[in-house]
Amino acid sequence: MSPVMLEINSIVDVRATIVQTRRISSDVSIITLNCPSVAATAKPGSFVNVKVNTSTQPLLRRPFSIHNVQGNLIEIMVKTIGCGTALFCDTQEGSTVMVLGPLGNCFNIIDHDFNTAILVSGGIGTAPMLFLERTLAAQGKKVINLIGGRTKEDLLAQNLSDCRFSTDDGSMGFKGTVVDMLRNELPDIEHDGTLKIFACGPNPMLKALAKFCNERHIACDLSLESVMGCGIGICYGCSVEINTPDGGIRTILLCREGPVIDAKLLVV
Ligand SMILES: Cc1cc2nc3c(=O)[nH]c(=O)nc-3n(C[C@H](O)[C@H](O)[C@H](O)COP(=O)(O)OP(=O)(O)OC[C@H]3O[C@@H](n4cnc5c(N)ncnc54)[C@H](O)[C@@H]3O)c2cc1C
Ligand code: FES
Structure with missing residues (x-):
């Protein structure tokens, strides 16, 4: 893997090698990436934004949850639904992709007293x-x-x-x-x-x-989930309305204040 291309707080943009692609069903694969800097700071619920190839099609990155972390490796479970996910699942082992992350917040597993x-x-x-x-x-x-x-x-x-x-x-x-x-x-x-x-x-x-x-x-x-472009709060593509404690509604950028929210905040 090449050195970190960009680092803001603990978010990095790195070139990561695809170590393995394992098909687990007709349209779902698990892709393992060597990505130590993301693996080191990822938390359950956080995600990465992946540039699945070097061409301009697709132009934008695609967001994926972190499925698992093992040492320097991160695993991503990808369902093929369109051109970006199809290209990602077909990328040869040994190839590299750009990975931006870890992004977003994470599941709250600290504050609550649950067993x-x-x-x-x-x-x-x-x-x-x-x-x-x-x-x-x-x-x-x-x-x-x-x-x-x-x-x-x-x-x-x-x-x-x-x-x-x-x-x-x-x-x-x-x-x-x-x-x-x-x-x-x-x-x-x-x-x-x-x-x-x-x-x-x-x-x-x-x-x-x-x-x-x-x-x-x-x-x-x-x-x-929402449509996402940048993954870091610039494009405003991921606006989602949530409830406020005083009974109102406010708009958040899901890539920054999500993707995880308290169920009480979901507008149903
Ligand atoms: C925070 C986050 C985490 C995600 N984690 C995962 C993950 O772990 N594994 C995974 O496989 N996918 C995940 N997704 C969804 C994944 O990002 C999309 O499936 C992917 O961007 C589609 O790209 P594409 O180029 O293949 O499809 P496109 O060509 O962009 O779209 C094909 C069709 O699918 C629709 N579509 C696109 N994105 C979504 C979406 N998010 N939900 C429903 N329909 C959509 C489009 O409207 C279009 O009709 C996640 C999305 C978000 C926002
Ligand atoms: S994806 Fe660009 S602002 Fe959230």
């Missing part, structure tokens, strides 16, 4: 959960994963422990949404003590989950 964490994810929203689970487990927390998808092909449980699955079509696990499964499982899980929920997934899932948690006064962090 059980429920990680709720849908589809590619499972990407940040491995890093989060490992960090929580190292703190001695009990971790349960509730993972949802439309069909069993959408379920991504790579290396996660204690996984419970839901599918919309009933092809695997609980038949229904992952929030329905949470409603079903929660009475048993709550016996273990204070809990906190951490979630990432499609917006309708996050809205349903926020409503569920807010009605029950359960602490919940949500990792949101």
Whole structure:
């Protein structure tokens, strides 16, 4: 890997070598990058903005959650949905890409007094959960994963422990949404003590989950997605409206004040 190209606070823009690309389903790959300076300061929930090739197409970088950190390596779980993600997944091992990060805030795993964490994810929203689970487990927390998808092909449980699955079509696990499964499982899980929920997934899932948690006064962090350009607060492409404590609404830049917000702040 080449030296750091740019450093602002702990955010770096570096050229990182692709060590491995591993396809785990028809449209999802795990890409391992040698990126010591990002690996050293990444936190669960933070993300990187990757220039997937050297040409002008696509011009903009693409944002990805940090899936896992192992020593100098970071792993990214990428679902192919368009040209940027397709190019990234097809990049040869040994090639380099520019990586800007770690960006954004992170899941709040410090301030809350909880002993059980429920990680709720849908589809590619499972990407940040491995890093989060490992960090929580190292703190001695009990971790349960509730993972949802439309069909069993959408379920991504790579290396996660204690996984419970839901599918919309009933092809695997609980038949229904992952929030329905949470409603079903929660009475048993709550016996273990204070809990906190951490979630990432499609917006309708996050809205349903926020409503569920807010009605029950359960602490919940949500990792949101938006279109992003720069990733560092310059382009204003990632504006999202959130609630304010006094009942109003304010606009945040998700790349700076997110991607993680308290569920109470989500406009549902
Ligand atoms: C903070 C953050 C973290 C993310 N983490 C991951 C991750 O870990 N793994 C991963 O695979 N993806 C992740 N994403 C989504 C990823 O950035 C997009 O899928 C990617 O930018 C699409 O690029 P593309 O060139 O392939 O698709 P494009 O050609 O840009 O778009 C193809 C189609 O997908 C739609 N689209 C683009 N971006 C999104 C999006 N974010 N959500 C829904 N539809 C979209 C477009 O409107 C278009 O219809 C994350 C996004 C954010 C903001
Ligand atoms: S992505 Fe440019 S301001 Fe947030």
